Amino acid sequence: MRRDRAVSMSLNYTMTLAIATILVTGLLIASTNFVENQREDVIRDELAVIGQQVASDLARADRLVTAADSNGSNLTVSVNQTFPERVAGSTYHMSIDSSDNLVLTAAGLDVRVTVGLVVQTELETNSSAYGGPVRIVYVSTGADSGTLEVQNG
Amino acid sequence: MADLRCRNRGQIILVTAFALAVTFVALALIVNSAIFTENLASRGEIAGSDDALSMRAMVENNVGRSIETANRLNYSGDLSGTVEQSIRNVSTQTEFQQSTTGALVNVTYESHRDGTRITQNSSSQLTFEAGTKSDYVVVRDVSRVDTPGGNGTRAFRIDASEITATDNDSAFEVKVNATTDPTGNEDSWRMQVWNSTDTQVSIKTIRNDSGTTTSEQCTVDTNSSSFNIDVTGGTVNGQPCNALRTAPSGENFRFASGAGDSYDIYFRNADMIAGNFSMVVHDDGVTVPDTISSIGAGNPYNTTALYDVTVRYTYDTQNMGYETDIRVAPGEPNA
Numbered sequence: 367m368r369r370d371r372a373v374s375m376s377l378n379y380t381m382t383l384a385i386a387t388i389l390v391t392g393l394l395i396a397s398t399n400f401v402e403n404q405r406e407d408v409i410r411d412e413l414a415v416i417g418q419q420v421a422s423d424l425a426r427a428d429r430l431v432t433a434a435d436s437n438g439s440n441l442t443v444s445v446n447q448t449f450p451e452r453v454a455g456s457t458y459h460m461s462i463d464s465s466d467n468l469v470l471t472a473a474g475l476d477v478r479v480t481v482g483l484v485v486q487t488e489l490e491t492n493s494s495a496y497g498g499p500v501r502i503v504y505v506s507t508g509a510d511s512g513t514l515e516v517q518n519g
Numbered sequence: 520m521a522d523l524r525c526r527n528r529g530q531i532i533l534v535t536a537f538a539l540a541v542t543f544v545a546l547a548l549i550v551n552s553a554i555f556t557e558n559l560a561s562r563g564e565i566a567g568s569d570d571a572l573s574m575r576a577m578v579e580n581n582v583g584r585s586i587e588t589a590n591r592l593n594y595s596g597d598l599s600g601t602v603e604q605s606i607r608n609v610s611t612q613t614e615f616q617q618s619t620t621g622a623l624v625n626v627t628y629e630s631h632r633d634g635t636r637i638t639q640n641s642s643s644q645l646t647f648e649a650g651t652k653s654d655y656v657v658v659r660d661v662s663r664v665d666t667p668g669g670n671g672t673r674a675f676r677i678d679a680s681e682i683t684a685t686d687n688d689s690a691f692e693v694k695v696n697a698t699t700d701p702t703g704n705e706d707s708w709r710m711q712v713w714n715s716t717d718t719q720v721s722i723k724t725i726r727n728d729s730g731t732t733t734s735e736q737c738t739v740d741t742n743s744s745s746f747n748i749d750v751t752g753g754t755v756n757g758q759p760c761n762a763l764r765t766a767p768s769g770e771n772f773r774f775a776s777g778a779g780d781s782y783d784i785y786f787r788n789a790d791m792i793a794g795n796f797s798m799v800v801h802d803d804g805v806t807v808p809d810t811i812s813s814i815g816a817g818n819p820y821n822t823t824a825l826y827d828v829t830v831r832y833t834y835d836t837q838n839m840g841y842e843t844d845i846r847v848a849p850g851e852p853n854a
Binding site: 383386387390393394397398401404405408409411412415416418419426429430433434435436440441442443444445446447449450453454455 | 531532534535538539542545546548549552553555556559560562568571572575829838839840841842843844845846
């Protein structure tokens with residue numbers, strides 16, 4: 367008696383291919399997910415670091431404004447720093463919201479980092495900047511008053 | 520039938536391997552980004568930002584010294600011109616020195632306020648008219664530079680070689696009254712100085728704010744026989760005195776606090792203290808009694824002086840720009 371009765375070669379072949387394909391697809395999906403997750407984590411960490419750097423620049427500018435004897439149009443304060451334009455391949459964007467927080471968002475992904483700010487000078491809500499060279503400027507809003515803004519440049 | 524002799528086998532495994540390789544390359548880029556994040560996190564302060572503030576303090580100090588020197592030595596000449604020239608010199612030297620560290624500094628004179636300096640340097644009793652008057656008006660109508668809360672007098676210092684009173688009943692008193700109520704006690708600030716023992720000086724400050732009276736007293740131990748009382752600075756022989764500063768209760772006892780927007784200064788019982796004193800008041804139409812006018816009479820006399828000077832201070836580095844006015848008034852009581 368032959369050992370391979372009721373065995374069709376093509377069925378064998380097809381089943382092997384199908385099982386192999388399923389296993390391989392599973393492996394590819396898992397590794398892609400893994401890389402995506404890692405990317406998201408790295409982007410979140412890097413945005414947090416950039417956010418803290420911008421917050422410390424804001425605190426520095428605030429110190430200079432409070433120490434000044436003049437204000438409004440008589441006072442000039444600007445602090446610059448250059449940040450990387452992309453984080454892990456994604457561009458990002460930062461802005462100041464109405465509760466004095468700095469919000470950083472990465473384009474295309476659902477990553478959003480918030481950094482709390484504590485300053486004595488008023489902040490310009492909705493001032494925003496993209497990644498790259500970032501400038502904190504004191505902009506006068508009247509003869510005696512002004513706000514701190516985040517700008518590009 | 521599968522062709523087992525063919526060399527093209529395992530195609531799916533090959534394709535998988537390629538796809539995984541691409542994934543690993545992407546992972547390498549992400550790891551690279553993570554390493555850069557750590558580098559970014561270790562970056563420190565932008566160079567120059569705290570230097571801007573320490574240089575500002577130095578500029579304030581320098582300009583303050585030149586104001587004091589001009590007041591003391593050049594009162595009969597062009598006071599503001601002298602100080603302006605001195606500021607130019609300091610600015611040029613500082614600019615030259617700082618440019619080697621990559622910062623651009625500039626200080627320019629902007630404006631000033633006139634003042635009057637009232638002083639005695641004959642080391643005698645603080646009376647005037649050859650010792651006949653020990654209760655007198657020192658100056659009237661001193662206006663504050665900023666209402667409310669601004670100051671009108673600065674650098675009021677008494678160098679007492681002898682304090683005769685032993686309790687506060689007959690002690691030497693400096694009284695500051697609101698000009699709108701020169702005879703009453705409402706809106707007044709009074710300071711009494713006496714010698715409680717040989718080595719102790721006591722100062723009591725009484726503040727009358729529209730009828731409500733509060734007072735604070737301090738006693739300073741000193742082992743010297745002369746007493747240097749910095750009335751606007753709040754110290755006696757270098758030691759802080761609560762009766763001339765903000766008291767622990769939170770109440771403000773600094774010179775002339777609560778005495779209205781424009782005030783007069785009186786001395787009472789000036790025969791109970793001997794030594795020298797000096798003060799600079801903001802002159803926006805003050806009245807100095809006739810007998811305190813002439814210099815050289817030996818008794819308190821007055822000269823023109825600068826009350827404060829405002830300069831424009833600029834500090835620029837590659838990553839920072841700072842430009843502001845600084846108002847310099849050495850010896851003003853800190854609000």
